[in-house]
Every structure is written in C-alpha cells, then in structure tokens.
Amino acid sequence: MSLLQAHLKLVQGRFVLDAQFRAPANAITALFGPSGAGKSTLLSALAGLKRAEGSITLNGGEINALPAHRRGFGLVFQDARLFPHLTAGQNLAYARRRARDSRLEPADVAAFFDIAALLDRPVANLSGGEKSRVALARALVSAPDFLLLDEPFAALDGMRRHAFIQVLLAAHQKFQIPMMVVSHSIDDAAALASHLVALKEGRVVAQGPFSESALSPAFQALLDPRDIGTALPATALHSVREAIGHWLRADHVLIAAEPPLKLSARNILQGRVAALTPESDSSLLVTLETDDGPVLARITPEAARELQLQPKKTAWAVIKAHAV
Amino acid sequence: MLSPAELEILSTSFAVAWRALLFSLPFAIAVAFLLSRPGTPGRLILDGITHLPVILPPVLVGFLLLVIFGRRGPVGALLEQWFGVHLAFTTAGAALATAVMSFPLLVRSIRLAFEATDARLFEDAAVLRAGPWDRFLSIALPLAGPGIIAGTVTAFAASMGEFGAVITFAANIPGQTQTLPLAIYTVLQEPGGEAEALRLAAMSFAVAMLGLIAAEFLQRRARKRLFG
Numbered sequence: 293m294s295l296l297q298a299h300l301k302l303v304q305g306r307f308v309l310d311a312q313f314r315a316p317a318n319a320i321t322a323l324f325g326p327s328g329a330g331k332s333t334l335l336s337a338l339a340g341l342k343r344a345e346g347s348i349t350l351n352g353g354e355i356n357a358l359p360a361h362r363r364g365f366g367l368v369f370q371d372a373r374l375f376p377h378l379t380a381g382q383n384l385a386y387a388r389r390r391a392r393d394s395r396l397e398p399a400d401v402a403a404f405f406d407i408a409a410l411l412d413r414p415v416a417n418l419s420g421g422e423k424s425r426v427a428l429a430r431a432l433v434s435a436p437d438f439l440l441l442d443e444p445f446a447a448l449d450g451m452r453r454h455a456f457i458q459v460l461l462a463a464h465q466k467f468q469i470p471m472m473v474v475s476h477s478i479d480d481a482a483a484l485a486s487h488l489v490a491l492k493e494g495r496v497v498a499q500g501p502f503s504e505s506a507l508s509p510a511f512q513a514l515l516d517p518r519d520i521g522t523a524l525p526a527t528a529l530h531s532v533r534e535a536i537g538h539w540l541r542a543d544h545v546l547i548a549a550e551p552p553l554k555l556s557a558r559n560i561l562q563g564r565v566a567a568l569t570p571e572s573d574s575s576l577l578v579t580l581e582t583d584d585g586p587v588l589a590r591i592t593p594e595a596a597r598e599l600q601l602q603p604k605k606t607a608w609a610v611i612k613a614h615a616v
Numbered sequence: 617m618l619s620p621a622e623l624e625i626l627s628t629s630f631a632v633a634w635r636a637l638l639f640s641l642p643f644a645i646a647v648a649f650l651l652s653r654p655g656t657p658g659r660l661i662l663d664g665i666t667h668l669p670v671i672l673p674p675v676l677v678g679f680l681l682l683v684i685f686g687r688r689g690p691v692g693a694l695l696e697q698w699f700g701v702h703l704a705f706t707t708a709g710a711a712l713a714t715a716v717m718s719f720p721l722l723v724r725s726i727r728l729a730f731e732a733t734d735a736r737l738f739e740d741a742a743v744l745r746a747g748p749w750d751r752f753l754s755i756a757l758p759l760a761g762p763g764i765i766a767g768t769v770t771a772f773a774a775s776m777g778e779f780g781a782v783i784t785f786a787a788n789i790p791g792q793t794q795t796l797p798l799a800i801y802t803v804l805q806e807p808g809g810e811a812e813a814l815r816l817a818a819m820s821f822a823v824a825m826l827g828l829i830a831a832e833f834l835q836r837r838a839r840k841r842l843f844g
Contacts, residue, residue, distance in 0.1 A: 341739050360742035361750075367743040373736055377758050377842045386754070390745040416843055434744045 295351070296438050296470070300337050302344040309333055309344070309494040315438075315487060320464055320536070321472045322485030322502065326514060329491040331474040335440045338472075339367045350437055364392070366436030366469075370443040372427035374415040380426045381411030387434035395435050396467060404466060405429045405459065421452045425459065432467055441473045445480065457483050458534055478515060482506075482523045483535035490514060502537060503585050518543060520577070521588050524616075528584030530558040531616045544615035545589035547578055548608040549599040558613035561587060565605045568596060580609050587611075618819075621790075626819065628707070629795040632782070633775035635711030636718060637768060644722040645764065649756060651723065652730035669781075670720045678784025681713055685785070703785075710786035710793040714778040722771040729763020730756060762838035766831040773827025777820060796820045 299312040309330045315321040323331050337344035340360030348356040348363075355363050374383050384398040402408045405425045410418060418426065424444060431439055445456045457480060464471055472489075475481045481488070481502075488505045490498040498511040503523040505511060512520055521541040529538055552560060563582035570576045576596060578589045587609045601607065618626070650656045651663055669677055685692040685703045695701045703709035733756060741751045757764075779797040786793040788802060800816045803809035 339739075339743050341742070359747075360739070361745045361747050365743060367740075369736075369740075373734070373740050375737060375740070375755065386741075386746075387744045390750075392745070414843065430744070 296338075296349070296472070298338060298346065298348040298356075300334065300344040300346040300348065300356075302333065302337055302342065304333065307333075307494060309337070311491060311494065311496050313489045313496050313499050315470065315472050315489065317470050318468065319470060319487045320461075320485045321470075321487040321489055322481035323472055323474045323489050323491060324478070324481045324514070325476065325491035327476060328493075330494040331476075331491055332442050333494075334491065335367065335442050335472070335474060339363065339365045339440060341367075364437040366431035366434055366439040368427050368431045368439070368441045368444050370446040372420070372423040372444075372447070374418075374423060374426055374430070376415055378415070379411065380407065380413055380415055380418060380422075383415065383426060383430050384411070384433050387430045391433060391435040393435050396433050398429075398433050401429045401433050401467075404463065420447055421456070424448060424456060428460070428463065432463065432469065436469065439469050439471045441471060443474050443476070453480075454533065460484060461534075461536065478519050478521075478539045482537045482539035483533065486536055507586060517571075520590070521545075522586050524584055524587070528561070528582075529611065529616050530613045532613055533616070538616040540587060540611060540616055542577055542588040542590035544611060545587055546610040547580070547589045547591055547595070547599065547601070548610055549601070549605075550608075552608055552610055555610060556612075557610045559609075559611040559616075561609045561611070563587065563607065563609060565601055565603050565607055567603065568601060578607075580607055582609065622815070622819065624791055625794060625796055625799045625816070626823075628791060628793070629776045629823075631707055632710045632714055632778075632793070632795050633772050635708060636714035636775045636778075637722075637772055639711060640715040640719050640722055640771075641768060644719060644726055645757075648723045648726035649730055649752065651727050666723050667720050669717050674717060674778075674780025675784050677716060678713055678781035678786075681709075681716065681781065681785040685709070685712065705787045705789065705793065707786075707792050710782045710795065713781040713785040714775045717778045717781050718771045718775045721774055722767055725767025725770060726760065726764050729760035729767065732763065733759045758842065762835045762842065765838055766835035769827055769831035769834060773824050773831075776823055776827075796823070 295317045296315040300309060302309040311334055325331050333342065336342040338348060340358065340363045346356060347354055350364060375386065378386060384402065388398050402411060407425050407429060410422055428444065445453045448456055461484060473484055486502050488499060488502045489496055490511050492514055498505045498508045506523045519541060521539055523537050524540050525537050526535050531538055561582040561584065563580040565578060566581045566586065567579040568576055574592060575590050576593055578591060578601060580587045580589065589609060647662065647666055651659060682704060683689050687696060687702055687704065692703060703712055737755055738751050741755050746754060776795060777797050782793065782795065783798055788794050788798045796816060796819060800813050803812040
C-alpha cells in the first residue's frame with residue numbers, strides 16, 4: 293500500500309518551505325500549523341500545482357518530476373470548486389472517465405455521500421455542504437493513490453462541520469484511501485487523524501503518531517495557550533462526538549487527589565503525577581500518566597498545594613463528556 | 617425593397633465576412649488563450665503583434681498584404697505556384713484583409729472570456745488527471761463558449777465595415793470585393809450619389825445593430841444553457 297515520503301523545498305518571496313516528512317499508508321495524517329505555516333503551499337507542491345525542488349515518493353516511485361495530471365494525488369480545496377458548466381453527476385463522470393482504475397463507481401460513491409438525488413442539478417444550485425460532499429466524492433471517484441484535503445470543512449459551520457468530519461472518517465474506512473488533511477483546528481485534527489505532521493514557518497517541527505508527537509514541546513508551542521492539552525484515543529473517553537481521537541484541553545480537566553464519587557462527569561481516569569510544570573504565578577500544568585496516555589490539567593498553585601500533588605502520587609483526572 | 621445591385625453588395629459583404637471569420641477564428645482562439653495565461657512566454661510580444669492592425673493605418677495593412685500575398689510577394693508566389701491560388705483582388709483576398717483587421721477585436725473579446733474563467737478550475741482538472749489539451753477542450757473552451765460566440769458575432773458585424781485594407785489589397789470590384797463601405801465610397805464619387813449612399817448607410821447600420829443584438833442574445837442563451 294502507498295506510503296508518502298517527501299522532502300520539498302520552495303522559495304516564495306520571503307517565505308521558504310523546507311519540509312521533510314512521511315505519511316503512512318492506511319491512515320489519516322493531519323497537516324497542522326498556524327496560518328502562514330505553508331500548509332496549503334505544501335499540498336500544492338505535492339499535487340504538482342507548484343514546482344518545488346526535492347523529492348516525493350508515492351508507492352515507491354519518485355514523482356516530483358511529473359506534471360500534476362500524472363502524479364496520482366487527489367486534492368480537495370476548502371471552497372469545493374466544482375466545474376460550473378457541468379451538473380454534479382457530470383462532475384463525478386469527469387473524474388471517472390480520467391481515473392486510472394475503476395475501483396470506485398460514481399453511483400456507489402454518490403450513494404455513500406448521500407448525494408444521489410443531487411446528481412442532475414447544476415452545481416450553482418447546490419448548498420455549501422452539498423458542494424463539499426460532491427467535491428469529496430469527485431476526488432474519490434478519480435481513484436487517487438493518496439488524497440490531499442485542504443481544510444475541506446473550513447467553509448462549514450458547527451453541526452455541518454462535524455457531520456462532514458464523520459463522513460470523511462467513514463469514507464476513509466470504506467474506500468481505504470490514505471489521506472492528508474490540512475487543519476489549523478486542533479479539535480478537527482485530533483478527531484480525524486492518527487498521524488501528525490506539524491508545520492511552522494515552512495518547516496516540520498513535529499511528526500509521528502498523533503498522540504505521541506502532539507506531546508512534544510515544539511508542537512505544544514504552536515498552540516494557543518488555551519488549547520494546550522493532549523490527544524486521547526476515542527476509546528479512552530466517553531464523548532458526545534464520534535471521532536478517532538479527542539483533543540483534551542488542560543483547562544477542561546479537573547484533578548482529584550482521592551477517588552471522586554457521585555459526579556456528573558462521565559470520565560474519571562486514574563493515573564500518576566508525572567510532572568508539575570509552573571506556567572505563571574497563577575497556573576501550573578499537571579501531567580498525569582494514565583493507562584490511556586498522558587493527560588494535562590491546568591490548576592492553580594494553591595490547588596496543587598492543598599491536594600499535596602507530588603510526582604509519582606496517584607490522582608484522578610475528571611473530564612466532562614461534553615468537554616471533548 | 618433592395619435593388620439587385622444592393623443585394624449583390626450585401627451578399628458580397630456577407631461572403632467576405634464569413635470567410636474572414638473562418639480564417640481567423642481558430643487563430644484568434646489560440647492566441648486569446650495564450651494571452652490569457654500568465655505563464656505564456658513572449659506574451660507581451662504576441663500581444664503587441666496582435667494589436668498591430670489597430671495601430672497601423674488600414675491602407676498600410678493592405679499594402680503590406682500586397683507585398684506579402686501579392687503575385688510577386690514571397691507567400692503569394694508560393695500559393696500561386698503550389699495551389700494556383702491568388703488572393704490579391706479576389707473575394708478571398710478581401711476576406712484575408714478583413715480577417716487581419718478584425719483579428720484584434722476578435723482576440724480581445726475571446727481573451728476576456730478566457731480570463732473570466734476561474735484559473736483554479738484548471739488545477740482541479742489537472743489533479744483529476746486531465747492533461748493540458750484535455751483541460752483546454754473540457755474546461756477552458758466550454759466555459760469561454762458564450763464569450764467566444766458573442767465575440768464572433770460582434771466581429772462578424774464589424775467585418776462587414778472594413779474599408780482601407782480591403783480596397784488596397786483586394787480593390788473595389790463589384791460582385792467580388794465591393795462590400796458595403798466600398799460601395800458607399802463608390803456612389804459618393806458620383807454626382808448625386810448621396811441618396812444611394814444613405815440607403816447603403818442604413819443597411820450598414822441595420823446589419824451592425826442586428827449583429828450586436830444577436831451577440832447579446834446568443835451570449836445570454838449560451839450562459840443560461842451552461843450555468844442554469
């Protein structure tokens with residue numbers, strides 16, 4: 293199966309991209325970074341829409357010298373650009389006619405994305421969410437070796453965004469196509485991806501399995517202080533959302549020094565204090581090692597003193613199901 | 617309504633205009649597309665050459681055509697030798713002169729149609745494995761279609777009015793190269809020809825207006841058909 297490996301260099305005015313990373317087969321990789329980090333540029337360079345120095349290997353073959361139409365990537369942009377002179381169905385047919393193999397029939401994919409009823413419509417008559425699904429279906433019908441998604445849900449709000457993430461997860465499972473999803477939302481990244489590539493100012497600052505590499509100081513430094521936290525697998529937590537993983541913010545975790553009883557919170561994880569890291573006069577971060585991985589909690593120094601938190605001491609992390 | 621002579625003038629004008637468009641349309645589409653792409657090498661030079669007929673005096677264009685396509689001109693001599701074709705002083709010659717003169721107008725309107733297309737759609741098509749020709753035929757051409765049709769009809773109407781280059785290269789031969797403006801010029805040379813000139817002018821005006829209205833109508837219809 294396909295494994296994507298790339299080292300790309302590209303200079304655009306004062307911006308320099310110099311990124312080296314791997315993305316595994318059969319996984320969704322999050323390409324995470326603040327705006328201006330070069331995420332979209334990197335995707336364009338991978339897809340062949342921008343020329344970059346370096347190398348890209350996909351399925352063991354070097355493809356950086358090939359034009360975009362011979363590379364085997366699929367690419368979905370955030371604004372779901374469909375061909376305006378075709379109907380939704382003709383957009384799918386366009387991709388199908390040029391696909392290298394016929395693993396995916398437009399009718400099956402359309403049924404999966406629940407867009408069969410839209411196929412006769414001109415794309416001008418589709419809503420934003422419908423366009424996103426048609427664009428994703430079109431990319432899948434082209435049977436890419438690797439699917440790149442540039443913030444495919446950025447244009448969607450709350451509910452529709454969450455629904456689209458679930459569709460994306462289900463599509464990945466059903467069609468078995470490796471994906472790389474650009475996101476600057478840590479929640480979206482954690483919900484979708486099991487692998488992480490973090491980009492800052494054109495360079496990869498962290499990469500690897502999501503929860504491990506998300507712990508690295510270089511990655512945590514990319515986050516807004518309010519977003520600091522850890523990734524836990526979906527199986528570890530009782531949540532109101534369906535996802536691969538959850539991003540657990542330090543601000544959303546309570547620490548108990550004794551087993552808590554009769555709480556409304558749905559998640560109580562036992563662990564041992566691994567570290568107490570002062571952040572400021574009014575806050576410190578507690579790292580609690582649990583069976584499901586480390587959990588961060590932000591508490592006040594007074595609370596730490598009252599609970600007599602010490603490294604190696606047993607404690608409980610308390611998390612509301614609605615917080616993840 | 618129209619006298620046989622006037623009908624002949626009108627039909628000569630049409631014959632010249634549609635041949636002119638037939639000549640120039642494929643080139644105009646190719647040049648317009650190249651000019652609409654930012655990456656085309658030598659774009660400025662191509663743009664300059666395309667617009668030359670607008671800047672140069674039409675008589676000079678006609679003269680240059682004579683020099684090149686006349687019987688003793690480098691291209692004209694070859695055409696006669698190989699195909700037995702000569703262009704100077706023929707309907708085909710009038711069409712060539714007209715084609716050259718209306719080329720900038722045609723390129724301009726088609727280019728605007730290409731430029732109005734979201735260039736990122738070509739990126740989408742490329743990622744969906746459409747090669748350069750495929751992208752041109754499946755995306756660029758259909759999306760620019762309404763603009764190309766409108767530009768062609770407008771250029772057709774304008775082609776009926778070409779004067780200086782036509783009279784210099786193809787002369788003023790009734791039934792062959794005497795188009796509407798040439799006929800107006802001819803009757804004005806004779807004493808008392810003003811009334812006939814006015815009739816011919818009204819015909820010119822009617823053809824031009826019909827062309828512009830048809831262009832607008834066709835463009836709207838094509839747009840509706842394309843984009844619902």
